[in-house]
Each structure stands twice: as structure tokens, then as C-alpha cells.
Amino acid sequence: MPRSLRxxxxxxxxxxxxxxxxxxxxxxILAEDLGMAQSTISHFLNGKPVDxxxxxxxxxxxxxxxxxxxxFEANSEPEEVVLVRAKVAIVFEGFPSERFANANAxxxxxxxxxxxxxxxxxxxxxxxxxxxxxxxxxxxxxRCDYLLLLISEESAASEMVLEQVQLAKELHNLTxxxxxxxxxxxxxxxxxxxxxxxxxxxxxxxxxxGVGDSFxxxxxxxxxxxxGRTSLTADNELAVEWKVITxxxxxxxPPLPAAPPELPGGQVExxxxxxxxxPPIESRCYETIAQxxxxxxxxxxxxxxxxxxxxxxxxxxxVQGSRTVAxxxxxxxxxxxxxxxxxxxxxxxxIGQELGMLEQxxxxxxxxxxxxxxxxxxxxFEQYLLSESSKPxxxxxxxxxxLFESPEIADDFFGLLRALHEEAKRRDIWKKLRLIVVHxxxxxxxxxxxxxxxxxxxxxxLPEFNSQQVQDLAKGHGLNWSGNEVAELMGLVGGNPYLVRxxxxxxxxxxxxxxxxxxESTPEAGIYSDHLRRHLWNxxxxxxxxxxxxxxxxxxxPVRLRSELGFKLNSMGLVKLDGNHCIPRxxxxxxxxxxxxxxx
Numbered sequence: 001m002p003r004s005l006r007x008x009x010x011x012x013x014x015x016x017x018x019x020x021x022x023x024x025x026x027x028x029i030l031a032e033d034l035g036m037a038q039s040t041i042s043h044f045l046n047g048k049p050v051d052x053x054x055x056x057x058x059x060x061x062x063x064x065x066x067x068x069x070x071x072f073e074a075n076s077e078p079e080e081v082v083l084v085r086a087k088v089a090i091v092f093e094g095f096p097s098e099r100f101a102n103a104n105a106x107x108x109x110x111x112x113x114x115x116x117x118x119x120x121x122x123x124x125x126x127x128x129x130x131x132x133x134x135x136x137x138x139x140x141x142x143r144c145d146y147l148l149l150l151i152s153e154e155s156a157a158s159e160m161v162l163e164q165v166q167l168a169k170e171l172h173n174l175t176x177x178x179x180x181x182x183x184x185x186x187x188x189x190x191x192x193x194x195x196x197x198x199x200x201x202x203x204x205x206x207x208x209x210g211v212g213d214s215f216x217x218x219x220x221x222x223x224x225x226x227x228g229r230t231s232l233t234a235d236n237e238l239a240v241e242w243k244v245i246t247x248x249x250x251x252x253x254p255p256l257p258a259a260p261p262e263l264p265g266g267q268v269e270x271x272x273x274x275x276x277x278x279p280p281i282e283s284r285c286y287e288t289i290a291q292x293x294x295x296x297x298x299x300x301x302x303x304x305x306x307x308x309x310x311x312x313x314x315x316x317x318x319v320q321g322s323r324t325v326a327x328x329x330x331x332x333x334x335x336x337x338x339x340x341x342x343x344x345x346x347x348x349x350x351i352g353q354e355l356g357m358l359e360q361x362x363x364x365x366x367x368x369x370x371x372x373x374x375x376x377x378x379x380x381f382e383q384y385l386l387s388e389s390s391k392p393x394x395x396x397x398x399x400x401x402x403l404f405e406s407p408e409i410a411d412d413f414f415g416l417l418r419a420l421h422e423e424a425k426r427r428d429i430w431k432k433l434r435l436i437v438v439h440x441x442x443x444x445x446x447x448x449x450x451x452x453x454x455x456x457x458x459x460x461x462l463p464e465f466n467s468q469q470v471q472d473l474a475k476g477h478g479l480n481w482s483g484n485e486v487a488e489l490m491g492l493v494g495g496n497p498y499l500v501r502x503x504x505x506x507x508x509x510x511x512x513x514x515x516x517x518x519x520e521s522t523p524e525a526g527i528y529s530d531h532l533r534r535h536l537w538n539x540x541x542x543x544x545x546x547x548x549x550x551x552x553x554x555x556x557x558p559v560r561l562r563s564e565l566g567f568k569l570n571s572m573g574l575v576k577l578d579g580n581h582c583i584p585r586x587x588x589x590x591x592x593x594x595x596x597x598x599x600x
Contacts, residue, residue: 004049011069012047018062019045020353021202023173023333025345026362033335034061047071063172063202065231086225087144088121089179090114091131091164093155093530113186113214114150120218126225131164138541141168146225147179151205152186157265159534162196166330169199173333180230184208184217185240193266194307197242198331204231206238213238261477261508264501268308270315273476274501275308276469281460285309286316288458289394292431293424295457298438301573301585303498304462306438310396313436317394322434325354330399337405340412344373347413348380351395360384374416381420386432394434401439401571407446415451441571442563464495473500477508485514492518494586496573502527532592535574545569548582550597553590558583 007015024030027045031038034057044050044058059066092114114130121128129144131137141147147168155161168179183205192200208217220236233239261274268275288294296313298306307328314324327350336346345365352358364380365373385393403410417437423430435457443454465473467486474481493499506512506527520526539546548565558581561569566582569575574589575582584590 003052005052005055005066005070005072006049007044007047007069008071009047012045015062015064015069016045017353018064018202020346020349020358022061022063023336023346024061025336025342025349026365029335029342029345030058030061034058060230063231065229065233067229068231068233086126086146087140088126088128088146088148088225089131089137089140089144090117090128090148090150091155091161092150093152093158093161112211113208113217116214116218117148117150117221120222121225124222124226137164138167138537141179142171144179147181148221149181149183149200150186151183151188151192153188153263155186156188156192156196157263158530159265160530160537162193162199163534163537165196165199170334173335182206182221182224182232192242195266195328195330198328200242204234205240205242206232206236207240208238261505263505264498266307267311268305270311274473275305275312276465276473276497278463278465278469281462282309282312284458285313285460289313289317289434289436290320291434292392293421294434295421295453296436296460297454297457298436298460298462299440299442300462301440301570303496303573304464305497306440306462307398309460309462310398310436310438314394314396317392317434322392322394323355323390324394324396325351326396326398327351327354328398329402332402337403337409340409341368341373343406343409343413344377344416348377351385352380355385355393357384374412374419377416378420381433382429386429388429390432392432392434394436396436396438398438399440400437401441401443404441404443411447411451414447414453417453418451418456421453421456441567465497465500466495470495470500474504477504479504479508488514488518491587493588496586499528499531499586499588502531528588528592532588535572535589536593536596538572546597549574549593552582553584553594553597 019025019027019030024033027041028038031041034041036054036058040050040054041058044055050058055070056066059069092111118128118130129140131140131147141164147165149155149161149165151161165181168181172179172181181200181203183200183203185205185207187209188207206217208214217238220238224232262269262272285296288296298309300306310326314326318324327347332343332346336343345361348364349358349361352361360383361380364383365376368376403413417435420430420433421435424433435453437453437457443452447454449455467483467490470486470490471481471483474486479485489500489503493503503514503517507514507517512527517527539549544565545568548559548561548569551561552559552569552575558578560580561582563580566575566577566580569582570577574585574593576585584593
């Protein structure tokens with residue numbers, strides 16, 4: 001076994017780019033997280049030899065397979081690391097057609113693949129567990145070594161799969177290397193949601209094209225786990241690049257006059273004909289974002305279309321000549337929220353990486369101990385991101401209420417946003433910065449009225465669809481519905497854009513009839529089961545929210561809750577608020593949670 005290893009020269013640049021992707025805005029933060037000297041991290045990232053054990057540990061922290069980047073020319077091959085018995089979780093969600101009468105051979109072959117993986121891994125002496133939708137799956141993820149993620153058409157849009165991948169990624173970042181995520185694309189030919197693709201960025205995927213690939217896949221997975229590798233290899237014949245399968249950049253083309261129904265999940269594509277305008281919201285946003293120093297605040301519960309609207313505002317700004325960056329705070333690792341300095345470095349580094357200006361960031365942070373992180377952030381914008389020769393910059397900040405969980409960081413950051421917005425009134429350079437701040441809930445943490453960005457700019461609160469908008473969406477799905485049929489669906493799910501679209505998708509595909517959907521909406525096999533189980537899974541994590549929801553669905557009149565509890569349930573999209581009084585957002589939630597929470 002060699003005493004030291006170094007990164008191969010051709011791998012140095014890609015490895016450096018892994019810092020930010022794995023939640024480390026700087027070498028210093030990585031060193032602190034791993035408990036190493038910063039000089040050791042610097043040597044590693046610059047291709048200088050470091051201790052063998054440190055090399056392995058740094059690779060794990062950066063999500064890299066150490067054998068793939070190590071320079072072995074001057075060293076003997078290291079001893080093989082063998083995992084005698086690994087704990088492997090398999091996540092797989094079958095096609096919607098499995099739940100209905102028109103099941104087909106394709107969905108059956110996908111189910112067979114997951115079973116074959118289970119059998120092969122079990123025969124190899126490994127402990128294998130199918131991740132289901134119960135709270136037990138979270139506890140198993142915390143102790144498993146590998147997460148085999150089979151991404152089919154439905155799992156790509158599954159809310160439960162997204163929750164499980166998010167948890168696995170958080171655990172991976174907290175425990176350095178466990179669980180290792182191994183994504184297998186299963187005949188996938190549909191785009192991945194923005195969030196899922198972001199969680200999997202930098203993780204090598206493989207593509208299973210059909211039964212002819214099964215033996216190769218099974219044998220290679222067994223080899224990878226036997227060798228203790230933490231990622232799929234990039235040189236295998238099954239390996240693909242994410243950009244070959246899907247892209248985070250939307251095609252800028254007019255909406256198609258006719259297209260097959262789209263399975264709802266995450267942001268609605270720019271070119272989609274299934275996006276429904278809610279006048280005059282879109283036109284007001286487009287007019288506002290073109291103004292110097294603009295600030296737009298978008299508020300609505302989950303799955304109401306906030307991110308889709310933000311994407312359209314950013315697209316409009318880009319057409320007008322602005323540079324644009326979309327940044328979701330949901331994608332920040334927990335360690336990013338350690339303190340304001342770490343968070344602001346991550347914030348600046350994320351924007352700098354998108355704009356190709358990441359290398360200038362360390363220079364602006366040299367005086368952080370003297371002048372503070374806020375001033376360093378401001379200097380980075382002034383000197384590089386908003387330089388005199390640059391075009392305007394429009395930032396879309398999604399999931400901003402994630403910061404409410406860290407009041408000190410929220411106070412600093414939102415105060416900084418307000419200060420930067422005010423700078424545009426007196427300095428031309430800051431007129432180039434336009435902001436879109438998106439959040440799901442009320443601001444329930446105390447913010448100085450003079451430092452808060454939530455009382456300036458253009459406020460937008462997205463409403464549910466009205467009956468005319470639901471009817472327009474039905475026409476887009478090829479459904480010639482009367483007013484009574486629109487009222488039947490809205491009687492179940494209200495005007496919730498996601499639930500309305502999901503229902504219409506399956507009705508237009510003839511997976512279910514409107515009559516059956518309205519009468520049999522809550523069983524575990526129904527089309528809303530994945531959505532409902534995700535909500536239940538999240539409620540089970542927080543006993544106070546669970547009890548509050550139980551109280552709401554157990555009575556017929558509005559229930560008064562503490563402000564914070566009401567705001568959080570409204571943010572999740574489960575309730576409607578009238579002051580501090582709450583009622584279930586729709587009959588679907590009333591019936592499902594009334595049954596699952598044992599309300600008598």
C-alpha cells in the first residue's frame with residue numbers, strides 16, 4: 001500500500017469544481033469539515049502528494065471515486081478494499097399503468113429488473129431493502145451503504161422519490177460518503193425535474209436500455225460494491241452523461257399547438273402548452289423585471305407554480321438582454337447554514353460558478369475577518385458580477401423560506417438583499433441587479449422593518465386556478481369538459497395547479513375516469529397516492545405538525561393554531577389560512593388525513 005497519493009494532472013480541474021457541488025464554497029470549509037489542515041486540502045487540489053488515508057477521505061468528502069483520479073505511476077497498486085457485507089437500498093417506482101387495468105410489458109420488465117437486482121445482491125451476501133413510503137425507509141437510509149436509484153418515467157416525477165433522494169444526499173454530505181448514490185436510468189426518455197437533476201449533479205449515471213443490458217448491469221453493480229467503490233464508473237459501456245438524457249436548460253421555442261399530456265412534476269417547461277397564465281400576474285412581472293433595480297416577491301404554498309413563474313420571468317429578462325441565474329436554497333447542504341460567512345460564500349460561489357467568475361471569489365474574501373462577509377459579498381458583486389462592461393444580472397432566488405430555519409443567517413442575508421436593493425436608488429452600478437425572491441410561507445421570524453426585503457418591491461401571491469382556467473387546462477389535455485365536470489374535479493382538489501394537472505393527465509391517458517377519480521381518490525393505489533404519502537411522510541417527521549393537522553381534519557369548523565404551525569402547514573400546501581385559523585385546503589386532504597390520522 002502506498003504511503004501517499006496525488007490527483008492525476010488531467011483530473012485536477014474537474015476535482016476542483018467538485019468543491020462547490022458538494023457544499024464547500026472554499027478549501028478552508030472543506031478542511032474544517034474533514035478535520036484536516038488547509039495545506040493538506042490545497043496540496044490535494046493542486047496535484048501534490050498527500051497521505052494515502054487523507055487522499056481517500058478527501059475523495060469521499062468530494063464524492064469522488066479515489067481509484068479513478070489517483071496517479072499510480074509512481075506508486076504500487078493499493079490493496080483492494082472489500083466490503084464483506086454492504087447494506088443496499090433500492091428505490092424504484094413503477095409506471096402509472098401498473099396501478100390500472102392497462103398494465104403493459106414495459107412496466108413489467110422494469111419491475112423484473114428491480115427484483116433481479118435484489119436477488120443478485122442478496123445472493124452476493126449483501127443486505128438489501130426496497131425503500132417504501134413509510135417512515136421506516138428514512139431510518140434505513142441513515143444506515144445503508146448504497147442507494148440504488150432506478151429512475152423510470154414515473155420515479156422521475158415521483159414526489160416520494162424526490163424526498164428520498166434529498167434525504168440520501170443530506171445524509172451523504174453529513175457522513176462524508178454514506179449512502180453512495182448509484183443512479184440507473186431505466187429506459188428514460190423524459191426530462192428530469194430541476195430539483196432531482198440538481199441533487200444528482202456530479203453523480204455518474206448508467207442507462208439500462210432493456211433486458212439485453214440486465215446481465216451486464218447486475219455483474220458490474222456486484223463488482224462495484226465488492227470493491228467498495230462509491231460511484232458508478234464513467235468508462236463503462238452503460239455510462240451516459242446527464243446532458244445526453246435531459247437538460248436543465250429549456251428549449252426556447254413557442255408552445256406546441258398539439259402535444260401529448262405531460263406528467264406533472266416540478267417546473268413546467270418554458271415551451272409547454274400546459275402552463276396556464278393567471279392574469280394580470282405574468283404581464284405585471286414582465287413589466288417590473290425590466291426596470292432598473294427591480295425586486296419581485298412571489299409567495300404561494302408548494303406546487304402552486306412559483307418556480308414555473310420565476311422561470312418565465314427569468315426567460316423574459318434574458319430575452320431583454322439580461323444575464324440570469326436561478327438559485328434554489330433547497331439545494332444547499334445543511335453545513336452551508338453553519339454561519340453567515342459559510343452561507344454567503346456559498347451564495348456568491350453558486351452565482352459565480354453559473355457566470356464563469358468563480359476564480360475571482362477568493363480574492364474578495366481575503367478581508368472577511370476584518371470587514372465581514374456582507375461587505376465581501378457586496379465587493380464581489382461590484383468588482384466582478386456587476387462590472388461596468390457587464391449586462392444587467394437577474395437573480396431568481398427560490399425556496400427562500402429555507403433560511404427561516406436559521407434566524408441569524410436570515411437576518412443577515414435578507415438585510416443584505418434589502419441594502420443592495422436600496423443601493424440601486426443612489427448608485428447606477430446596482431441598477432443592473434434585479435431580484436426575484438420566491439417563498440412558500442409567511443415570514444414568521446422577526447426582521448427589522450427597515451432591513452426586510454419582504455415589504456418592498458412588487459408582491460405577488462399566486463392564487464389557485466379558477467374554473468375558467470381549469471377548463472382551459474382541460475382543453476389543453478383534449479378533454480371537452482362541461483362546467484359540471486370542471487366543478488366535480490375542483491370539488492375534490494380545489495384549484496391546486498398540480499393536483500388538477502395530475503388528475504387531467506391520468507384521465508386523458510384513460511388510466512382513470514373522472515367519476516372514479518372523484519369517488520375513489522384516497523386509496524393507496526389511487527393516482528394521488530404518491531403525493532399524499534409524501535405529505536404523510538413529512539408530517540411524521542414533526543409531531544407538532546402531525547397533531548395540528550389531526551386537529552384540523554377532525555372538526556368541521558376552522559381551527560386556531562399558533563402562527564408558526566399555521567404558516568408551515570400552509571407552506572406545505574395542506575391548509576388555507578384566514579388569520580390564524582386553518583381549514584384543509586381541499587376535500588382530498590380532509591378525507592385522506594381524516595382517515596390516516598385516525599380522526600373519529
